[in-house]
Amino acid sequence: MKPVPFEYVAVKSVNEAITALEKYGDNTVIIAGGQSLMQEMNLRQARPSCLVDINGITDLDYIEETGDAIKIGALTRHRTVEKSEIVKRNCPLLQEAVTHIAHFQIRNRGTIGGSLRQNPPGAEYGVVARVLNAQFVIAGPDGKRVLSGEEFFVSHFKTAVKQNEIIVEIIFPKLTKDTGYGFLEVTRRHGHIPIVSAAATLQLNEDDTVKDAQVALGNVSPQGVPYKVQSVSQLIGKPFTQEILDQLANDIKNEVNPDPEADAKAGYTLQLSRIMGRRVSEISSAEYRKEASSVLSIRALQKAYQQIKGTFQ
Amino acid sequence: MVTVKKGLGVSLKRKEDIRLLTGNGQFTDDIEKPGMLHLAIVRSPHAHARIVNIDASKAKKLPGVVAVLTGEEALQYSGPLVPTINIFNKVPEVYAIAYKKVRYVGEPVAVIAAEDRYIAEDAVDLIEVEYEVLPAVVTIEDALEPKALLYEEWGDNKQLESRTTIGDIDDAFANSEYVFEETITHNRYTGTPMESRVCIAEYNPGSKKMTVTCSTQAPSQVRTLIAQTLQMPEHNIRVIAPDVGGGYGTKLQANAEIIACIMARMLGKPVKWTEDRVENILTGVHSRDYTCTVKIGFDKDFRITGLQAKLIGNIGVDGTCHAPGTPALSVAGAYFPGPYKVPVYDVEIIGVVSNKAPYGAHRGYGKDIANYPIERMMDIAARKLGISPEELRRRNFIKKDEFPYQQISGPLYDSGDFDKLMDLVMDKIDYQNFKKKQLELRKQGKYIGLGIAAMLEPSGAAVFNGIFNGYQAATVRMTPEGHFQVLTSHQNIGQGVETTIPQVVSQVMDVDIDDIRFVYGDTDITPYGLGPFSSRGATYTVSAVYEAAKMLKEKLLKIAGYLLKEDPENLEMANGTVRVKGTTNPEAAISLKEIGNKVYLWPGPYATVPEGIDCNLEATYTWTSKVVKWEPDEHGRVNLYTTHPTGVFVALVEVDIKTGLVKVDKFVVSHDCGTIINPMIADGQIAGGIAHGIGGVLLEDLAYDSNGLMTNPDFQHYLCPTAMDVSDIETIHMQSPSPFTPLGTKGMGEGGTIPSPAAVANAVEDALSPFGVIVKDLPITPERVLEWIKQGEMQNVKS
Structure with a gap:
């Protein structure tokens, strides 16, 4: 369990990082918290020729509040997000989601940018980013660009971030005070990578009909990206009743389309002695994930509803 | 004061x-020796293949590489692996480094000694091995078919085959009021010690003395195995085991350790091999993995009239020379009757070899195999008979005044009081109240369940023929x-x-x-x-x-x-x-x-x-024990275990019927291991054992695909329970001193693991009884739970 030889460059600024990424060639990758990359390197599943260590770019470690958004620097640790008063006040859904990331020891090290860049199936930030329409600020040799979630996530373990680019910031819109939210996962054990993850937000009109409802799911799309549920829009304008939720549950089951074959293809890779190893933690059947998608979506919406009504326990 | x-x-x-x-x-890996070389092992990516050619030329040119050794070259320094244990089973000719053929993914094919482990692993990538791939034998069905032969000279894939019949079983079933039959299966899993195996071997060419420092449970036994395998005088071998980070049965052999010894002997320099976690899961010894058909008869008073068990274990490549696993199946055969009085008994045991990793010991050693199918069967039968699982067990328990009890299958049980153990645990739980609560919660869509498993833990085996002889x-x-x-x-x-x-x-x-x-x-x-x-x-x-x-x-x-x-x-x-x-x-x-x-x-x-x-x-x-009986009687029965702790384990679970997730809320345990030396340590053993049991029944699974490739050989994918996944455990002790030991003490390290899978499985069935769920293959994954609920609902609709 030792990595192949690699070069190592420690950088102090975003510009230095970009320069290093360009200088050391295609097989150069960024290391931030290292909570996935180090393991993959030790298993020889990942064999980068050069690591650019961005832990020295301390000005990428921040959480800031603007008028209608919070901005999180890409090097911010999960634990910092989890403990942040700004996040708690303005985007409690994100805070709730972060508590689901692995164990606190891992959250102390892992970074928001690293998790998003890796895009492993079901990962919490991606699901929240999709449900809230977060934006991703990416820096490269030609300056900065801003991507939506739809543009950012490409496929299993793949994003639109180019080899010579670095994520610098993620912008989450604030949740309004009247927004209910819920985040749920099915995991085989405490802190483990989810089989399915779900985030929901809900707003009600004064007459208790649904003003807005959003649901995003992790690990259910055949492309391996966080998935924004379409059929939830049917709630809008209608009262939040069991009957309509039952209908929605059914529709979500039909809407989502997990592809175990695509997952398996992305999920296996050669390691030591050319023995195949797995990168994806839970390859469950499509049937199960459809079922879980539906259950978690409804529960997350119900949780959001109870929050609005003050009945959430 | x-x-x-x-x-x-x-x-x-x-x-x-x-x-x-x-x-x-100080663990073995903490130890550094001057001039020490580090080993890395080239392992087979194929489950079953002939080795056509090994080209190490590129690896040998890598700076820092000192030596490369293939299985064929190793024959100069070592014979085949010697049996750790051999009772009524076939002994294969196998080597520490594969010779001619590989028989499981991860089997050592060549070994590199280098200046450090990094270089050694780089060299692994440079060794080119040409294989002629053979059909893989993965399942029991593959082995029996046979899809291929692992050891051509055997003519079949059976390492162990035995049958014992005491009384007329057909007659017993014919005269029974009720007869039930079920086939119960168990997943493959392993002990996952915190410290994997590590071995430092030093050979002094002058004194011809070999010093082996390794993470083992059994230094003397390892010394004997090394001496026999390397054909070296045993008095010139010294085995040191410093701090050892857990064993759980998985460190009772010398197979990979032999590789380090060969290298040290060949090079005359100290060498270290540190098993990484992937190697440990991939090749470390495995256990369980069986199918067991149980047939049980009851009279009109629900007393057992006869018990028949047919056990087929999937041993993997070998359970004799690589590790002492195969006889675990025979232990199961001696202990299926467990805590119960069984007048007629028939047991058939088949151990098939397959292209999976070696079979060894893991907390339970067949006593778990004896327990799980029978304790599952007691619940299934109770449900069909319409009496409580508690009552069915009580009707059949061996009574306090019947100890020492000569069990029909051979063992002599020293002491115990199962009725009292059941009283203790049931009082603690308040069974009636639980049942009331269960019904109330079901109305709210919450499904809780209670599962009982009685426990008998034969301890202190004295097995003839080999290094485990008491x-x-x-x-x-x-x-x-x-x-x-x-x-x-x-x-x-x-x-x-x-x-x-x-x-x-x-x-x-x-x-x-x-x-x-x-x-x-x-x-x-x-x-x-x-x-x-x-x-x-x-x-x-x-x-x-x-x-x-x-x-x-x-x-x-x-x-x-x-x-x-x-x-x-x-x-x-x-x-x-x-x-x-x-x-x-x-x-x-x-x-x-x-x-x-x-x-x-x-x-x-x-x-x-x-x-x-x-x-x-x-x-x-x-x-040495006075009650051990090695000479088989006319039915082949022996008595190898001196003491028998007893217990009743109850698991309380909650099942989410929408996601299929099972949460173990609590274990309540009544336990009797005779005279207790240190109650806190006894509690710790029980808790640790339950953690292993919860792992096996809910999470852990050494999963192989149809090509014999293990799909989850690391801790991200092979799921051990964490502290968060292990429930609260409440233990009540009673003490029935053993008459067969001077202090009345009984060994008790495995008792937690033995019954806890059945307790959890029974609790899940109890929770889901409105759906008529039967727990089938383990582990109990959320996905399987949903399937069983659906199947149960369909059955209900039909009937």
């Missing part, structure tokens, strides 16, 4: 914990300052022996445990004997230590009598002195320190030791 720490039945804090918790432990020597020694050392080959693998063994000696000598040190882990120092396996510590080692301590005490009393001019019969030991019984007069007492000082130093032995007494202040006793 100074508290003296001594005696049995006291929860003394573990002496070893200060060292281990402050980072002062032999234990202990030496107790007094130092010049009146303190004690206890020397045995019983390795500390985390089970608390640095504390419990001194407690036994303190009971005899009446001294503080801090004045007693348990010495282990070096075959040049300790008497030959066996390590901890089969929960044998409190049966064998404790008994040997106790008897040796008594012998030494007797000698010390004689010497003290001589010095005090008193009849030794009138003397006693108290707080580190020998004194006239009951006296407080300092003139009528002599401290152990003074005795030690006088005998060893000032003036020396001539004036201080009475004639006829050997002045060496130590005693050695070798304990």
Whole structure:
């Protein structure tokens, strides 16, 4: 369990990082918290020729509040997000989601940018980013660009971030005070990578009909990206009743389309002695994930509803 | 106030914990030797293939690589792996490094010695092996078909095949009021010790002495295996086991360790091999993986009329030479009747070989196989009979006054009281109240369940033919300052022996445990004997230590009598002195320190030791069990286990019927392991055992695809339970001392693991009884639970 030889460059600024990424060639990758990359390197599943260590770019470690958004620097640790008063006040859904990331020891090290860049199936930030329409600020040799979630996530373990680019910031819109939210996962054990993850937000009109409802799911799309549920829009304008939720549950089951074959293809890779190893933690059947998608979506919406009504326990 | 720490039945804090918790432990991998080389192993990516060619030329050119060794080249230094154990099974010709053929993914094909592990692993990538791939035998069906033969010379894929019939089983079933049959399966899983295996081998070409430092449970046994496999004189081999980070049965062999020995012998330099976690899961010994068809008859009063079991175990490549796994199936055959009275018994056992990793020991060693199908069957039968699972068990329990009980399958059970154990646990749970709550919660869509499993833990195996034969020597020694050392080959693998063994000696000598040190882990120092396996510590080692301590005490009393001019019969030991019984007069007492000082130093032995007494202040006793019966009777029955802890385990679970997630809320355990040495350590053993049980039933699974590729060989994918996944555990102890050990103690390291999978599975079925769910293949994954609910609902609709 030792990595192949690699070069190592420690950088102090975003510009230095970009320069290093360009200088050391295609097989150069960024290391931030290292909570996935180090393991993959030790298993020889990942064999980068050069690591650019961005832990020295301390000005990428921040959480800031603007008028209608919070901005999180890409090097911010999960634990910092989890403990942040700004996040708690303005985007409690994100805070709730972060508590689901692995164990606190891992959250102390892992970074928001690293998790998003890796895009492993079901990962919490991606699901929240999709449900809230977060934006991703990416820096490269030609300056900065801003991507939506739809543009950012490409496929299993793949994003639109180019080899010579670095994520610098993620912008989450604030949740309004009247927004209910819920985040749920099915995991085989405490802190483990989810089989399915779900985030929901809900707003009600004064007459208790649904003003807005959003649901995003992790690990259910055949492309391996966080998935924004379409059929939830049917709630809008209608009262939040069991009957309509039952209908929605059914529709979500039909809407989502997990592809175990695509997952398996992305999920296996050669390691030591050319023995195949797995990168994806839970390859469950499509049937199960459809079922879980539906259950978690409804529960997350119900949780959001109870929050609005003050009945959430 | 100074508290003296001594005696049995006291929860003394573990002496070893200060060292281990402050980072002062020393494990094999912590040890560095001057000029030491590091090994990495090229492993087979194929489950079954012929080795056509190995080209190591590129690897040999890599700077830092010192040597490359193939299986064929290794034949100059080593013979085939010798059997660890061989009872009624076929012994394959297999080698530490594959020769001609590979038979599982991960099997060693070549070994590299390099200046460091990084270079060694880089060299692994450079070795080109050409294989001719053969069909893979993965499942029991593949093996029986046979899809291919693992060992062509056998003609089939059966390593073990046996049948024992006592009474007329057909007649028994024909005359039964009720007969039930179920096929029950179990997943493959393993012990996952915190420390994987590590081995440092050093060979001195001048003295021809080999020193092997390794993470093993059994230094003496490993020494014997190395000597036989390398065909070296055993007296020239020294095995050292420093701190060992858990074993759970998985460190009772010398297979990969042989590789390090070969390399050291070949190079004349120290070499280290550190098994990484992938290697450990991929090739470390596996267990369980069986299908068992159980047929059971009951009379009109629900008493068992006959029991039939057909067990087919998927051994993997071998369970004899690589590791001692295969006889676990035979142990199951001896213990299917468990805590119950069975008048007629028929058991068939088949162990098939397949292209999976070797089969070895793992906490339970077949006693778990005996338990799971039967305890599952008791619940299934109870449901069909319409009585409570508690009552069905009570009707069939062996009664307290029937002990020692001669079980139909051969074993002699020493002591116990199952009815009392059931009372204790049921009182604690408040069963009626639970049932009421269960119904109420169901109305709210919440499904809780309660599962019972009775436990019988045969402990202290004495198996003929091999290195597990029930032999234990202990030496107790007094130092010049009146303190004690206890020397045995019983390795500390985390089970608390640095504390419990001194407690036994303190009971005899009446001294503080801090004045007693348990010495282990070096075959040049300790008497030959066996390590901890089969929960044998409190049966064998404790008994040997106790008897040796008594012998030494007797000698010390004689010497003290001589010095005090008193009849030794009138003397006693108290707080580190020998004194006239009951006296407080300092003139009528002599401290152990003074005795030690006088005998060893000032003036020396001539004036201080009475004639006829050997002045060496130590005693050695070798304990063997009087009840072990090795010679099979006409039915092939033997009695290999001396003591039998008992218990009743209850699991309380909650099942989310929408996601299929199972949460174990609590375990309530009544437990009886005879005389308890240290209750806190006993509780810890039970808790750790339950963690292994919860892992096996809910999470852990060594998953192979149809090509024989293991799909989850690391801890991200092979799911061990964390502390968060293990429930609260409440344990109630009772003590029925064993009549077969001098202190009444019984070994108890596996009892937690044995019944807990059945308890959880039964609880899940109880929770989901409205859906008529039957738990089938393990582990119980959320996905499977949803399937079972659907199947149950469909059944309900049909009926």
